[in-house]
Amino acid sequence: MIMNLNKVIANAVRVSEHLSFCDWSEQKRILQAKSSAEPGRLRLSRTPYMRKIFESLDPANPAERVVFMKSTQVGATEAGVTWAGYVIDQNPCSMMIVQPTVDLAKRYSKQRLQPMIDDMPILQTKMEKVTSRSASNTQTFKDFLGGVMVMSGANSAASLRSAPVRILFLDEVDAYPEDCDGEGDPVVIALRRTDAFYNRKIFICSTPTDQLNSKVEREFKNSNRQYFHVPCPICDTPQVLNFEHLIYETDKDDKYQLDSPVRYVCSGCGAEIAEERKNEMMQKGEWISENPKLDGVYEGFHINGLYSPPGWLSWSAIVDTYLKAEKTKNPLKKKEFTNTILGRTWQSTKEKKVSQREMMARREDYTLVPNNAVLVSGVDCQDDRLEIETVAYSRNFESHGMGYRVFMGDPARPEVWKDLDDFLKKDWKREDGSKTKIACTCVDSGGHHTQTVYDWCNDRTNRRVYAVNGAAQKTRPIITRPSKLDKYRGIFFSVGVHIAKIRLFTALAIKEHGAGFCHYNKSYGNDYFKQLASETLVETVNKRGFVESSWKLTAGRRNEAIDLRTYSIAALEIIKPDFDIIEQKAKKRAENAGKVRQTKKKAKKISKYVHGG
Numbered sequence: 001m002i003m004n005l006n007k008v009i010a011n012a013v014r015v016s017e018h019l020s021f022c023d024w025s026e027q028k029r030i031l032q033a034k035s036s037a038e039p040g041r042l043r044l045s046r047t048p049y050m051r052k053i054f055e056s057l058d059p060a061n062p063a064e065r066v067v068f069m070k071s072t073q074v075g076a077t078e079a080g081v082t083w084a085g086y087v088i089d090q091n092p093c094s095m096m097i098v099q100p101t102v103d104l105a106k107r108y109s110k111q112r113l114q115p116m117i118d119d120m121p122i123l124q125t126k127m128e129k130v131t132s133r134s135a136s137n138t139q140t141f142k143d144f145l146g147g148v149m150v151m152s153g154a155n156s157a158a159s160l161r162s163a164p165v166r167i168l169f170l171d172e173v174d175a176y177p178e179d180c181d182g183e184g185d186p187v188v189i190a191l192r193r194t195d196a197f198y199n200r201k202i203f204i205c206s207t208p209t210d211q212l213n214s215k216v217e218r219e220f221k222n223s224n225r226q227y228f229h230v231p232c233p234i235c236d237t238p239q240v241l242n243f244e245h246l247i248y249e250t251d252k253d254d255k256y257q258l259d260s261p262v263r264y265v266c267s268g269c270g271a272e273i274a275e276e277r278k279n280e281m282m283q284k285g286e287w288i289s290e291n292p293k294l295d296g297v298y299e300g301f302h303i304n305g306l307y308s309p310p311g312w313l314s315w316s317a318i319v320d321t322y323l324k325a326e327k328t329k330n331p332l333k334k335k336e337f338t339n340t341i342l343g344r345t346w347q348s349t350k351e352k353k354v355s356q357r358e359m360m361a362r363r364e365d366y367t368l369v370p371n372n373a374v375l376v377s378g379v380d381c382q383d384d385r386l387e388i389e390t391v392a393y394s395r396n397f398e399s400h401g402m403g404y405r406v407f408m409g410d411p412a413r414p415e416v417w418k419d420l421d422d423f424l425k426k427d428w429k430r431e432d433g434s435k436t437k438i439a440c441t442c443v444d445s446g447g448h449h450t451q452t453v454y455d456w457c458n459d460r461t462n463r464r465v466y467a468v469n470g471a472a473q474k475t476r477p478i479i480t481r482p483s484k485l486d487k488y489r490g491i492f493f494s495v496g497v498h499i500a501k502i503r504l505f506t507a508l509a510i511k512e513h514g515a516g517f518c519h520y521n522k523s524y525g526n527d528y529f530k531q532l533a534s535e536t537l538v539e540t541v542n543k544r545g546f547v548e549s550s551w552k553l554t555a556g557r558r559n560e561a562i563d564l565r566t567y568s569i570a571a572l573e574i575i576k577p578d579f580d581i582i583e584q585k586a587k588k589r590a591e592n593a594g595k596v597r598q599t600k601k602k603a604k605k606i607s608k609y610v611h612g613g
Contacts, residue, residue, distance in 0.1 A: 021058040021086050022051060028089070028122060029082050032115045042082060046309045047075040048282050049228045049301075056299040057083055057203060059091050063299045067204040067219040071305040071343035073313045076205055080169055081112045083203065084149065087167055088117075088126050092146030095167040098160070098190050100175035102140075102153030108171070109139045109151045154186035161189070166197040173216050174209040178499055179477030187215055211345035212502040212537065223300025224289040228307060230281040237268025238288070241306040243342055247272065248319050262315040264306075275315045282307060304343040313341075331512070354508050354533040356526070363520050368431045369402065370394055371586040374577045375428060375436055378567025379420065379443040380560045381411050381453055386420050389564035390428075390438060393572050395579040396515035397507060402428070403523045404561070411449040417456055424465065432589055440464040440571040444563065445492060454492065461491070468570055470497040470563075478503070479573040493574060500566040501551055505537065531561035 019027065022044065029042040044051045056066045057079075070076050080097070087095050097113075099105040117123045127137060127144035140159070142149040152159035154176035173187055180186040187204075194200040206216035229238040245267065249260040263272040273281075289295055305313050318341055325333040335346040369375060373392035380387045386407045392400040405423065409416030427435040445453040445467040457467040466482070469492060476496035484491050507516045534557035537549055553559055 094165040105151040157181035182481040224294035226287040230285040232266040234271040235269035305341040356533040376571035442567040467492040
């Protein structure tokens with residue numbers, strides 16, 4: 001009892017010795033040899049661009065939200081771990097750290113957080129060590145003097161629905177799922193945990209991924225958008241270091257072998273700057289915001305690999321990585337370079353729209369369903385017709401459009417629905433000769449025939465025919481849990497059309513057969529592709545300075561083709577096919593077919609021998 005009292009008194013004394021986050025980091029933070037290339041005291045002078053980020057995370061700083069969109073190897077990981085240590089020692093309160101998955105949250109706790117605590121006596125005195133008998137401290141829950149720290153996974157709604165927290169750290173948000181257990185965007189769910197605190201502090205950090213669905217870029221665009229400007233050592237012109245300004249030479253015999261130092265060309269005087277002067281430039285650098293009216297409110301920072309401290313990632317290594325990615329001509333390698341080195345989102349659809357002429361030109365001559373695919377369809381209900389598209393999806397979202405049909409007739413009358421029903425019941429032939437059926441169908445209920453659609457679909461739920469309606473919210477996942485409306489006597493699915501369209505247009509931009517590629521056969525006509533090219537994703541800045549994206553329909557154009565494909569994507573999300581099983585069945589059919597052919601071949605030989613043919 002006396003020891004515990006002394007411990008509390010000692011801790012109280014330490015808390016009274018208040019330090020800012022920057023001062024605490026440089027005076028107290030010890031980097032571990034297991035996780036750091038430079039063990040020992042943390043030195044912000046090594047990464048001078050991190051100082052303002054640390055200042056923004058300080059409890060005395062008025063900024064409520066801080067976002068860091070960055071490349072790898074710039075010191076961001078240690079910033080998050082160090083912030084957690086500072087909270088334990090200097091700013092005790094409730095804190096949540098969210099990793100992409102629960103497993104990664106446990107790994108983060110074991111490999112990052114706990115080693116920091118073990119190596120810093122000042123933190124050990126504030127909390128119990130993790131033991132099998134400790135109920136207050138586990139890998140995902142740490143109780144310390146004056147506060148609590150929860151490690152959560154963005155793939156588990158249960159882990160995000162903990163008690164309210166004042167401090168929230170969302171790490172690697174671009175690796176989060178679009179939907180968390182059918183409850184929506186995990187970022188939004190986690191942010192709700194901080195609503196009760198006027199002095200909340202939120203840190204969102206990630207290497208970006210795809211342009212159209214990047215969570216960290218979305219947050220960065222809505223911030224004050226700061227870039228680190230460094231002065232030229234020759235003319236003193238402040239500038240952002242960009243990859244496009246690197247110059248280098250290559251050997252003619254082996255053009256991917258650098259044979260001279262990489263230099264940086266100043267955007268002011270045009271001087272060639274050697275990398276040896278980078279540290280000198282960075283020590284004089286400063287953050288400049290594009291949206292200063294949000295300074296001190298929503299601080300956003302962007303940094304790329306060119307700023308990596310000397311000894312970490314060199315300009316030569318960056319160029320070498322770029323040249324190797326170019327040599328492979330593999331878009332995934334180029335994407336990796338863009339994301340992890342440049343800290344930029346991958347612009348898989350630069351114009352974010354479809355070329356009608358290009359889509360017509362790339363049609364293919366096929367009629368059979370691929371062996372490893374599952375069939376789904378989307379139905380649009382108009383006042384004088386029903387339209388349907390049937391799509392075969394394979395692993396990694398590769399799709400084969402099997403056809404687009406229109407059934408003319410008033411949806412208020414049963415005849416047109418019978419035509420659709422007969423179509424949905426038909427068998428489709430696979431490439432191996434076997435037969436398959438449409439596995440799931442989504443029917444739009446948002447028009448003038450809502451009750452008719454619900455009644456018709458409710459009679460066919462055993463065949464996985466479902467009524468759907470588009471949801472306007474931009475962060476709504478493609479599919480959430482089905483809802484039930486007594487008014488219409490049945491269930492329906494709400495479709496997040498914004499995210500579904502992003503997935504569609506990202507796929508349409510892929511030029512090479514394989515993952516994500518959209519195949520279309522010769523049955524698709526020019527009118528279909530004209531509709532597919534009818535919408536464009538545009539970005540606008542609202543009155544508060546926030547960037548918003550929305551889909552714009554070209555005047556006078558129809559867009560049923562886009563709606564039908566988004567409904568087929570929704571159908572795929574509903575059934576979530578196991579392609580391992582689908583491919584195993586296809587392999588088994590092929591093996592059985594081979595055995596049949598072998599049996600027939602043997603029978604033919606025997607017949608030939610017996611009859612003397």
